[in-house]
Amino acid sequence: MFNIPSTEVLIQGIMSGFLMGCLYALIAAGLSLIFGLMEIVNFAHGEFLMLGMYTAFWMYTLFAIDPLFSVPICGAVLFLLGWLVHKGIIRRILGAPMLAQIFATFGLGIFLRAAAQFLWTPDFRQVAHPLVQGPIKIFGISVGLPQLVASGASLAAFAFLYWFITKTETGMALEATAQDRQAASLMGINTERMFTLGWGISSACVGVAGAFLASFFYVFPYVGSLFGLIAYVTVALGGFGSIPGSLVAGIIIGLIEVLGGLLIAPAFKYVAVFLVYLIVVLIRPQGLFGKF
Amino acid sequence: MRMQKKRFGGFLAAVALIGMVLGSTGFAHAQAKEVVIGVLYPMTGPSAQIGIDAINIIKVALDIINNGASIDLPLAKSKGLPRLNGAKIRIVAVDTQGKADVGQAEAERLITQEKVVALFGAYQSAVTTTASQVAERMGIPFVNADSSSPALTERGYKWFFRTSPHDIHFSQVMFDFMKDLEKRQNVQLKSVAILNEDTTFGTDSAKAQEELAKKYGYTVAARVPFRSGTTSLDAEVGRMKSANADVFLPSLYTSDAILLTRTMRNLDYNPKLLIAQDAGYTDPKFVTEMGKEAEGAITRAPFALDLAAKKPLIPAIDAMFKKLSGARDMADVSARAFTAFMTLADAINRAGSTDPAAIQKALRETNTPPEQLVMPWTGVKFDEKGQNIGVRAILQQLQGGDYHTVYPFDLAVKNAIYPTPAWSQRK
Numbered sequence: 098m099f100n101i102p103s104t105e106v107l108i109q110g111i112m113s114g115f116l117m118g119c120l121y122a123l124i125a126a127g128l129s130l131i132f133g134l135m136e137i138v139n140f141a142h143g144e145f146l147m148l149g150m151y152t153a154f155w156m157y158t159l160f161a162i163d164p165l166f167s168v169p170i171c172g173a174v175l176f177l178l179g180w181l182v183h184k185g186i187i188r189r190i191l192g193a194p195m196l197a198q199i200f201a202t203f204g205l206g207i208f209l210r211a212a213a214q215f216l217w218t219p220d221f222r223q224v225a226h227p228l229v230q231g232p233i234k235i236f237g238i239s240v241g242l243p244q245l246v247a248s249g250a251s252l253a254a255f256a257f258l259y260w261f262i263t264k265t266e267t268g269m270a271l272e273a274t275a276q277d278r279q280a281a282s283l284m285g286i287n288t289e290r291m292f293t294l295g296w297g298i299s300s301a302c303v304g305v306a307g308a309f310l311a312s313f314f315y316v317f318p319y320v321g322s323l324f325g326l327i328a329y330v331t332v333a334l335g336g337f338g339s340i341p342g343s344l345v346a347g348i349i350i351g352l353i354e355v356l357g358g359l360l361i362a363p364a365f366k367y368v369a370v371f372l373v374y375l376i377v378v379l380i381r382p383q384g385l386f387g388k389f
Numbered sequence: 390m391r392m393q394k395k396r397f398g399g400f401l402a403a404v405a406l407i408g409m410v411l412g413s414t415g416f417a418h419a420q421a422k423e424v425v426i427g428v429l430y431p432m433t434g435p436s437a438q439i440g441i442d443a444i445n446i447i448k449v450a451l452d453i454i455n456n457g458a459s460i461d462l463p464l465a466k467s468k469g470l471p472r473l474n475g476a477k478i479r480i481v482a483v484d485t486q487g488k489a490d491v492g493q494a495e496a497e498r499l500i501t502q503e504k505v506v507a508l509f510g511a512y513q514s515a516v517t518t519t520a521s522q523v524a525e526r527m528g529i530p531f532v533n534a535d536s537s538s539p540a541l542t543e544r545g546y547k548w549f550f551r552t553s554p555h556d557i558h559f560s561q562v563m564f565d566f567m568k569d570l571e572k573r574q575n576v577q578l579k580s581v582a583i584l585n586e587d588t589t590f591g592t593d594s595a596k597a598q599e600e601l602a603k604k605y606g607y608t609v610a611a612r613v614p615f616r617s618g619t620t621s622l623d624a625e626v627g628r629m630k631s632a633n634a635d636v637f638l639p640s641l642y643t644s645d646a647i648l649l650t651r652t653m654r655n656l657d658y659n660p661k662l663l664i665a666q667d668a669g670y671t672d673p674k675f676v677t678e679m680g681k682e683a684e685g686a687i688t689r690a691p692f693a694l695d696l697a698a699k700k701p702l703i704p705a706i707d708a709m710f711k712k713l714s715g716a717r718d719m720a721d722v723s724a725r726a727f728t729a730f731m732t733l734a735d736a737i738n739r740a741g742s743t744d745p746a747a748i749q750k751a752l753r754e755t756n757t758p759p760e761q762l763v764m765p766w767t768g769v770k771f772d773e774k775g776q777n778i779g780v781r782a783i784l785q786q787l788q789g790g791d792y793h794t795v796y797p798f799d800l801a802v803k804n805a806i807y808p809t810p811a812w813s814q815r816k
Contacts, residue, residue, distance in 0.1 A: 102631040109630075109656055113623040121620075211433075219437030221643055223678050232655045232812075241655035314620075315647045315678075319435060323620050351621075358624020359631075363615040364587055366624055 102359050105238065110355040112240050118351020119248035123306040124324055125331035125343040126258060127299030133338020134275045134295040137187065137198055141206035143325025145300050147213060149175050149307020150316040154222055157311075163228040164312040165246070171308040172301040179300025183293045206321070213318035220317065227312040247309035254305055255344050258298075262340065271295060275338060327370075334374050336387025345385060349373070422469075422476040424743055426733065427499030429510030429520055431487035435618055435644050438674060439512055439722050443535070444482050445713040446723040447509075449706060450730045454478055460705050462761055464734055472741040478734060481505060485516050492516035496523040506743045507532060507733055512722065514538035514589035521549050530736075530749050534729030535722050537667070538593040542776040548745075550752050550771055552729040553764075554780035556594040556640075556666065557601075559689040562782040563664045564605045566687075566796045566805075567636060570662075574807055578662070580610040582634035584625060584649075585666075586617035586641045594640035594666045610634035617645055622652040630658045640666035646675050650683045654812050661808040663687060664784070671721040671785075671792070680790035685809035687786045692724035693794045695802050696765055703763050724763050732757060732769050765800060 102110070128142045139145075149171045156167035182205065190201050229246050232239045262268035273281040274291040282288050314320070331350055335342030350370055357369030377385060428447060430440030452458065455477045458465045469475035481503045485492040492511050499505045500523065507530045511517045517536040524531035525546045532550045533541065539555040567578055581602050585591035595612055602609050611632035615625050622645070629637060637660035639649060646669030653659070663686045669675055670688040697703040706727060707719045719727070732755060737743070740751035757769040759779075768779035784796035786805055795805040 100628065100631070102627060106627045106631050110623060110627045113621070113656070117621050117623065214433060214437065219433065219435075219441070221438075221647055221672075221674050221678065223647070225678070232657060239655065239657035241651075244655070313651060315644060317435070317644070318437075319433075323618055327620060354621065355624045355627070358615075359627045363613055363625045363628060366619075367616065 099360055100362070107359065109238050109240070110359045111352065112235075112238060113244065114352040114355030115348060116240065116244040116248040116351070117354070118348035119251040119344075120244075120306060120310065120347075121324070121327050121331055121351055122344045122347025123251040123254055124303055125328040125335070125347055126255065126340055127302035128328050129332045129335065129338055129340060129343045130299045130302070131295055132332065134271065135187075135191070135278075135292055137191075138202070138329075139299070140199065140202040141182075141209060142303065142328055143321025143323075144206045144209035144213075145175060145178065145303045145321070146307045146310070146324055146328075147316070147318065147321035148178065148209065149304035150311040150314070150320060151213065151217065151307075152304065153308040153311035154224060154316045157224045157227075164224055164308045165228050168250070168305055168308045171304040173304075175304025175307070176297040176301040178304075179296035179298070180293055182300070183296035187296065188289070188292070210318050210321070217318070219319075221315045222317065223315050224311055229312065241313060243309070243313035247306075247312070250309055251306070252344075254302065255340070258302070258340055261298075267294070330370065330374055332384075334377055334384055336384030339384070339386035342384060342386030422474065424470065424473065424476055424478045424737055425503060425505045426478060426480050427496070427503060427505035427508045427510075428480045428482040429485050429492055429495055429499075429508065429516070430482065430512055431516070432482075432484035434487040436487050436512060436642060439643070439672065440484070442673075442714060442717065442720070442723045443510075443512065443726040446706075446710055446719065446727045447480060447482075447730050448713055449709045450727055450734065451478055451480065452709065454731075454734050458709075461702065462731070464731065464738065470734070470738040472738045473743075478737075480509075485511055485513075485520070487513050487516060489513075489515045489519040493519035493523055496520040497527075500524070500527050500529050505529070506737070506745060507748055509534070509730060509733060512536065514541065514593065517541060518589060521546065524548050529745050530733075530752055532729050532733045532752070534726040536590070538589045539597060540589075540593055542774045546775060548749060550732075550775040550777075552732050552769055552777045552780075553691050553725045554782050555776070556597045558780055559666060559691075559782045560594065560597045560601050562689055562784060562796070563598075563638070564601050564607075566664070566784050567607070567662070568605065569796070569798065570805065570807060576807070578607070578635040580608040580632075580634040581636045581638055582610045582629050582632040582660070583612040584629060584637070584639045584641070585612075585614050586645055587614040588617060590642075590668065591617070591640045591666075598638050598640075598666075607636070615645075617642060619645070619648075622648050623656065625649075626652045626656050626658050629660075630656060634660065636660060636662045636664060638664055638666070639670075641669050643669040643672040643675055646670050646672070647679055650679050650686075654682065657812060659809060659812055663809055664689070667691075667721060673717050673720045676720075676787070676790075676792060680787055682815060683787050684790075684815045685787060685806050687784050687795065687805070688792070689782050690721050690785050690792070691766075691780070691782060692719075692721045692764055693783060693785055693792065694718060694720075695792070695794055696800070700763060700765075702761075706763055719763075728762055728764050728769070731761075 152171045153164040156162040270286045331346045335346030358366035432440045457468045483495040514536040521531040537556045539557045585595035665688040710719045736751040740747040766779045785792040786795045793803040
């Protein structure tokens with residue numbers, strides 16, 4: 098039943114699992130942030146990622162800007178999208194029943210997918226010649242350079258996010274709003290502005306992740322659903338609303354996915370992921386770093 | 390009160406809209422002299438482009454049949470179907486989303502609501518399986534162009550017809566090639582490793598390959614199924630690398646084929662031979678995007694554009710297709726869909742009737758000569774199981790970013806490159 102891979106393959110697996118995990122974590126970070134802030138699950142989160150990837154793809158195709166350099170553009174475009182989505186949709190349904198909240202973002206996801214297919218066809222597209230591409234050898238082990246860059250950037254983004262939330266005034270206001278909306282409001286924090294900002298930052302994170310992902314993963318209208326599911330599990334595993342939790346959970350999932358596939362069978366790699374998730378939720382329902 | 394009126398008006402508008410959508414196809418049906426065929430393809434989801442290409446080539450076929458064309462095909466000479474007093478063919482195309490349950494529900498709707506005389510589709514073997522069950526139960530002919538699960542024609546169905554080869558034909562040609570290559574290059578290939586996506590297509594393909602490998606005397610070093618549409622193939626490629634087989638046999642769809650190529654490069658996995666089971670590897674998008682990177686990859690294919698020199702029909706149809714497809718060339722699935730659709734139209738014409746039983750009988754009597762095909766086959770003629778016995782599979786290899794026919798040796802345009810070039814030697 099168990100398969101014992103060679104040491105080289107095993108080390109390679111651990112490395113690529115770790116690298117992919119960092120990216121999963123960044124995708125999940127935004128989702129977690131919004132949930133922590135206002136207890137809304139954004140079911141269109143995967144589609145935001147898709148739009149981030151398309152932004153990077155079009156920047157490359159139309160203006161020859163490499164995904165590496167379009168990272169700030171993707172972040173900005175998605176920040177704007179998050180801002181607009183909150184102003185246009187989320188703000189109006191905050192007091193609505195839970196089901197209405199679910200369907201609002203779920204419907205938005207379907208709309209974005211269909212719009213992407215309508216505008217850009219369902220073709221698989223790729224950044225043909227990204228600046229960083231191909232593998233490099235580290236101690237004789239071959240790993241993808243784009244993945245390496247993307248995971249490094251993810252870690253940097255996490256560091257920035259952590260610094261922003263814990264050390265800056267705006268970040269602390271954001272955290273205060275997340276902890277107690279009313280109290281924060283009484284302290285003179287404009288909670289409505291915090292929500293909008295939260296949505297902007299959340300989308301910007303996924304936009305940055307999308308730009309890096311576009312340098313090595315194909316883009317198509319349904320790409321968000323592939324990563325979306327993993328993002329939800331990551332958030333639940335790491336703890337709703339916890340940014341460090343997302344990072345740890347993302348890396349755990351990346352590693353389990355590869356090791357489960359290598360040691361047992363690739364067909365069961367998600368079984369392993371969900372099994373670990375279930376065990377964690379049984380022991381700690383709030384997730385690894387969750388507070389509630 | 391005003392609010393209520395407004396709401397009522399909105400409700401009426403919605404009802405009218407739904408009525409229009411549902412009714413638009415129904416009205417036309419009342420007119421005589423029209424043959425309605427239900428077409429099932431994935432038009433959303435990961436294989437959407439394949440489905441859209443298939444619909445476009447069917448539109449080319451409809452243009453030829455309904456309006457006539459200066460092409461050397463029997464049905465191009467007149468407008469409409471001559472034996473049905475010039476009746477035109479109309480299709481009702483539906484989106485299966487690539488899902489078996491949706492395919493089944495849509496097949497039922499097409500037969501009961503749209504009153505189609507035949508069904509056509511549905512690309513993914515899993516969808517074709519369920520949709521054709523409905524057709525069988527209701528006694529409506531189902532013509533399949535592009536599903537390669539061998540089991541489809543082993544079910545003893547009376548209303549199911551498949552024009553194209555299935556995975557046993559396709560896999561056999563791979564093993565024949567391996568044997569012939571061993572002789573020609575004076576090398577020895579010992580083992581194969583199979584990687585397959587886990588729906589009907591990949592599973593049946595892997596099963597056929599495993600059985601044939603044993604029959605031809607190769608060891609199966611690994612057979613690894615995986616979930617299609619995954620975010621990473623690192624574990625899968627790791628397993629293939631561990632197995633270290635001479636020949637790597639993947640069966641997967643487009644998105645996975647792109648990811649597989651990238652992952653193989655990252656993890657430095659380079660088997661001596663890569664022979665793919667069509668699907669993703671022959672998607673035109675895969676060729677344009679990954680053609681250079683996947684240099685040396687071989688795929689089985691029922692169709693090749695480079696056969697055009699031997700078949701003048703290919704450039705003629707391709708030119709018509711390009712106008713609809715936004716300059717995409719006709720490729721494997723579109724060529725097969727064209728062939729199968731013309732076969733169905735020809736049968737309806739010969740039946741001289743829209744009675745399903747008459748069409749079924751005419752399909753059984755089909756005997757299309759090779760000159761009328763864009764495929765490299767010896768013809769279209771169905772056996773009692775509904776499988777075309779005139780099929781012939783070829784192998785193509787990516788050389789310099791394009792596919793070229795390399796096997797059977799008598800049809801080959803170029804010599805096969807062996808072994809696959811190292812990653813560092815590719816662009």
